Amino acid sequence: MSDCKALTARFRNGSPTSKIILENTWAFPKSNWNNFGSSSEFEKHLLNGTLAIAKADNNVDWVSPIGVAFDKAVAAGMSDLFYTDSKHPNRNGAYLKSCVNYLVIFGEKFDKNVSDGGCDPTVAARLRAFAEETVLGHESDYMITR
Numbered sequence: 439m440s441d442c443k444a445l446t447a448r449f450r451n452g453s454p455t456s457k458i459i460l461e462n463t464w465a466f467p468k469s470n471w472n473n474f475g476s477s478s479e480f481e482k483h484l485l486n487g488t489l490a491i492a493k494a495d496n497n498v499d500w501v502s503p504i505g506v507a508f509d510k511a512v513a514a515g516m517s518d519l520f521y522t523d524s525k526h527p528n529r530n531g532a533y534l535k536s537c538v539n540y541l542v543i544f545g546e547k548f549d550k551n552v553s554d555g556g557c558d559p560t561v562a563a564r565l566r567a568f569a570e571e572t573v574l575g576h577e578s579d580y581m582i583t584r
Contacts, residue, residue, distance in 0.1 A: 450497045459500045468525045485503070489501060500583075503573065529556055537566050
């Protein structure tokens, strides 16, 4: 916590009017979901920890619920989000992450001109839908105020 506060204080000092957004990272399947047994159980701990840090650090403005969107996608059967190391996001996972961050920052649905980011168009559309379902209408869950 002290390292997080020191880092965010430096950002705040350097850019007093910026929004500092803490990313809620994703659960990963490696080692049986890091020994939690499921994506949902692992993600619950990640989200609770991220929110606790964000609430304890006055410099953190918002939380980006990337892990929540990953969990929704995994629960819906989308397993192609990770590289072969079963931990880091592949192109699809990176696209989902970027969609969540876009929605957190801009707060509006994707329009028809949105890029598929090199993903299969059908997969990209599903990932955007998970991102929208996670963020839009749930901003207060992640300390997002506009």
